[in-house]
Amino acid sequence: MTDFIPPAKPIIGAEERAAVDRVLRSGMLAQGPEVKAFEEEFSAHFGLGRACVAANSGTSGLHLGLLSSGVKAGDEVIVPSFTFAATCNSVALTGATPVFADIDADDFNLSPAAIEASITERTVGIMPVHLYGHPAKMDRIMVIADRHGIQVFEDAAQAHGASLNGTPVGAFGSFAMFSLYPTKNMTSGEGGMVSAATPEIERLMRLYRNQGMERQYHNEVVGFNARMTDIHAAIGREQLKKVGGWTAQRQANAAFLSANLTGVTTPPVAEGAVHVYHQYTVRVPEDRDGFAAALREEYNVGSGMFYPVPNHQLAPFRVDVDLPETARAAAECLSLPVHPSLSQGDLERIVTAVNALAAAGA
Ligand SMILES: *Cc1c(COP(=O)(O)O)cnc(C)c1O
Numbered sequence: 001m002t003d004f005i006p007p008a009k010p011i012i013g014a015e016e017r018a019a020v021d022r023v024l025r026s027g028m029l030a031q032g033p034e035v036k037a038f039e040e041e042f043s044a045h046f047g048l049g050r051a052c053v054a055a056n057s058g059t060s061g062l063h064l065g066l067l068s069s070g071v072k073a074g075d076e077v078i079v080p081s082f083t084f085a086a087t088c089n090s091v092a093l094t095g096a097t098p099v100f101a102d103i104d105a106d107d108f109n110l111s112p113a114a115i116e117a118s119i120t121e122r123t124v125g126i127m128p129v130h131l132y133g134h135p136a137k138m139d140r141i142m143v144i145a146d147r148h149g150i151q152v153f154e155d156a157a158q159a160h161g162a163s164l165n166g167t168p169v170g171a172f173g174s175f176a177m178f179s180l181y182p183t184k185n186m187t188s189g190e191g192g193m194v195s196a197a198t199p200e201i202e203r204l205m206r207l208y209r210n211q212g213m214e215r216q217y218h219n220e221v222v223g224f225n226a227r228m229t230d231i232h233a234a235i236g237r238e239q240l241k242k243v244g245g246w247t248a249q250r251q252a253n254a255a256f257l258s259a260n261l262t263g264v265t266t267p268p269v270a271e272g273a274v275h276v277y278h279q280y281t282v283r284v285p286e287d288r289d290g291f292a293a294a295l296r297e298e299y300n301v302g303s304g305m306f307y308p309v310p311n312h313q314l315a316p317f318r319v320d321v322d323l324p325e326t327a328r329a330a331a332e333c334l335s336l337p338v339h340p341s342l343s344q345g346d347l348e349r350i351v352t353a354v355n356a357l358a359a360a361g362a
Helices: 012-028 033-045 058-068 083-091 112-116 138-148 198-207 230-260 286-297 324-332 344-361
Strands: 051-057 075-078 097-100 122-127 150-157 175-179 190-195 281-283 333-336
Touching: 012 175, 012 230, 033 051, 033 190, 033 230, 051 058, 051 198, 058 083, 058 150, 058 175, 058 190, 075 083, 083 097, 112 138, 122 138, 138 150, 138 333, 150 286, 175 230, 230 281, 286 333, 286 344, 324 333
Parallel strands: 075 097, 075 122, 122 150, 150 175
Antiparallel strands: 051 190, 175 190, 281 333
C-alpha cells in the first residue's frame, strides 16, 4: 500500500528548534522581546500598515478584538454559520448575539445581500471569515458597513497573505485575527495575531490581554491573561521567513489540482482576489461522506470536511433560520490535501483517486 497522504502537515525545521532553544537558554520564557519583534515583523511581512498584537490563541485574539471594539451584551454581530465555532464563540463570549447570515455559492463566504437583510437596530458589526484562504467580498462589505454606520471585524484565521484588489486581508476591519494553530498556513504552536485599525483598539487589546494593565498594578479594565510566550513567538518568527514560499507552493498545488480534476466542482477564485489555499475545497454533490471514506480506504488519501455542521445547528447557537447555501456547502464540501509538503507523485495520486471515484459515482 502507498503512504497515507495527510490532509495537513505542519512543517517545523531546525530553525524553529534553534529559536526555541535560544529562548529556553535565555531563561525569559513569558511575553517579552520575541513577542514584540514578532508583532512588528508580522505586520511588515503582510503589508498590513497597522500595529499587531499577539495573543495565546486565535480565539483569544478575536475575543480581545471584539471587546476592544466596544462589542458588548445586547449587541448583534453578523457572522457566517459556515465557519469554525471560534468565530461565533468569540462573539457570544462578549455577551453579544451572533446573527447568522448565509454565504455565497462561489467563494463560501458571507453574502453581501444576506448581510443587508440581517441588519437590525442592534447590529454593531459584521464579522466576515476569509474561509479557506479566499478573501470575503470586502469591497462590498465595507460599503454596507459604512452606509449603516457599523464596524467590520475580520476573521482572517485561515488567510495569511490573501488579498483583494491589492489590499491584504487584515487591513480592512476595526481588527483582524490571524490564527497560528499548527494546521494553519503558518504556526507558533498555538497563537493568534491581531491587527488593529486604531491606536485605541491596539491599546485596549494590550490591556485586555494582560489583566487590564498597561502599567503594572494600574489596572484599568477587567482583563485576561491571553499573552503569547516568547517561546511561541520565536517559532512564529521563523515561520514568517518561510510562509511566502509555502503559500506559493500551495497555490501551485491548487493550480495543478484545478487543471486536472474532473467530476467535482473545483474552487473558483474571484477577480482581483489572491487565494492562499489554507484549504482546497471541492464540492461533491452526491454522497460526500462515502466519497471521503473511499478516498481514505481505496487510495490512502486523507481529506477534511470544514464544516459538516453549520454553527446555527450547534447546541449553544441553535436557531431556526433557513440558510440554503450554508446547508448545501456543509453537505458537499470536501477539502483535499494542498499543503506544501505534497510531492508531484502525491498530487498525481490525488487526481487519479478523485477522478476515478467521481467517474464511478456518476
Ligand atoms: C482556526 C480558526 C479560528 C481559531 O483559531 P485558534 O488559533 O485555533 O484559536 C477562528 N476562526 C477560524 C475560521 C479558524 O479556522
